[in-house]
Amino acid sequence: MRLEVLFFGVLRDRFSEREELLQFPGSTVAELLRYYRAVAPESAGIWETIAVAVNQQYATAATVLRDGDEVALLPPVSGGAGDAR
Amino acid sequence: MRLEVLFFGVLRDRFSEREELLQFPGSTVAELLRYYRAVAPESAGIWETIAVAVNQQYATAATVLRDGDEVALLPPVSGGAGDAR
């Protein structure tokens, strides 16, 4: 299936803002994460911490992907300001 | 001795804003409070709760008064806004 993948935060040091996966062979968020873990093993720590949004909704590892889905890979967020300490 | 006495908050329902005590016979804050307790026994509950400032400084019952002192009688304060609940 075809997926549009968006990268945020520190993932943009390794990936571009968005990429088109033309022939993703898997069917779940867990499989997509395994795919990117293989593509970028040097970012290993990141993949354990990220959230995933499918079509602008938070998803889980078990969420089933469909052709044409937009999938955002979200490292821990850093919005706001005035860090607690 | 002569004292200038200032009244605040709920005390102004009974007293004016300020009064001159021309011949106060006592010598301490405790004695001044006894004097007003006798003058206004109907305000009995108030006298147990007030703070006293002598010449713009918080005083205690034992504070000694001197001729010409300004004495403010201060019920619990109610400044600010947005009561806690």
Added chain:
Amino acid sequence: MHVELTREVIDAEGVVRALKQGSDGAVTVFDGIVRDNTRGRQTQRLEYTALEPLALTEMRRLCEEAVERFGVRDVALVHRLGDLVVGETSVLIAVASAHRGVTFEACRWLIDTLKKTVPIYKREIFVDGAEWGHGEPFPPELVASR
């Protein structure tokens, strides 16, 4: 450190703007405003009076203690006196620092403590009467009869 008693409308934006510096990452502001009712009674206006020199001294002391106790960079504390209508600010507190946690803590401590120890009095004028604001008790060390 900006500490003020004023009979003019409080310029909240100006106070906050003057407070901010480059090293600040967080400002917490408390804006106490005249409500249109108290326990259902409709408020027309409030009158605030103070034992002014002592009130200013206490406000300064509170601000110094807030800076020391919470380690914030700077604070501003302005209280209005005189006649206020519904919607106007009676007290404005702003706390600036690099990090946000202490700005919340210092701001809350300042308003809670101000309402116990600073000799300012509120008289509430309702459409059907008037009443002195009920105060919280003084800390025991300030009660003269003790």
Added chain:
Amino acid sequence: MHVELTREVIDAEGVVRALKQGSDGAVTVFDGIVRDNTRGRQTQRLEYTALEPLALTEMRRLCEEAVERFGVRDVALVHRLGDLVVGETSVLIAVASAHRGVTFEACRWLIDTLKKTVPIYKREIFVDGAEWGHGEPFPPELVASR
């Protein structure tokens, strides 16, 4: 309930003014601003990016939860995106209610929770390099690998 992502300078005074109503006695405002340094490194500017539709949805959800959880009358939450210079507001939160305690609690909860669950990212451009802001971990239920 005013919830917004904007690329313009945040008009803090306008947001707070629009929030206030006659029944409010207290407004607590948190103003998160771009600091001139992080751990001593001199900051030139910040870039904020977001997964915008989800970020807005989450911001709205947080505001609804704040109103329900703390019983405050109303809240406003505005986050800036794009390029910000030192001293500019990146996030503004304002909480209005009759009584002050809950306005502090709701305001603090909103900024603390926003920084854990709303997909907004900060890139800090220093005079000597750049770095993505370190985030706090997601709540476990949002971690996809779990």
